[in-house]
Structures are given as structure tokens and as C-alpha cells.
Amino acid sequence: MSRQTPGPRFFRRPKSFAGGEVWIVQHDESPDNTVLGVFATDAEAYAFMDTVKDDYENGVICSSFPVPYRSTDGVVRYQTED
Numbered sequence: 001m002s003r004q005t006p007g008p009r010f011f012r013r014p015k016s017f018a019g020g021e022v023w024i025v026q027h028d029e030s031p032d033n034t035v036l037g038v039f040a041t042d043a044e045a046y047a048f049m050d051t052v053k054d055d056y057e058n059g060v061i062c063s064s065f066p067v068p069y070r071s072t073d074g075v076v077r078y079q080t081e082d
Contacts, residue, residue, distance in 0.1 A: 027056045
């Protein structure tokens, strides 16, 4: 007679991120532009922004970044209006 432990016989690994970009929510009230969250969709990011925006005097900002992203790729993420 064999004895089996209860529960699943195998575990599945989580699926890898398959998107082409991530959405980062951050605030600019510190020198480091503290990241508050990283999300797979803009809908998730904007929903989170709505919950935390009042916690920061200047609000929060959100931007998408391609995956992979490297600061050396020459992509300009932020620029001032002329």
C-alpha cells in the first residue's frame, strides 16, 4: 500500500512576465523619485495612483517603460516643455 501526502503532486512555476512594457508609479518629492509600484497594465497603475495620490503634496507620476529597459539605451523618458 502506497502512502500519498495530501495536496498537489507538482507545483507550477509562475508564468514569466510576457508583456512588452511595465508601468511605474512614483513620486518626485524626494531626490530619488521613489518608486511606489510597478504594474503590468496601465489600468492597474492608474487605479493605484488614485489610491495614493493624496498621500503626496505634489501627487504622483506614472510612465511606461519597455522591457527590457536600460538607461543607456538612449530613450528619453522625461523632458520639459519648451
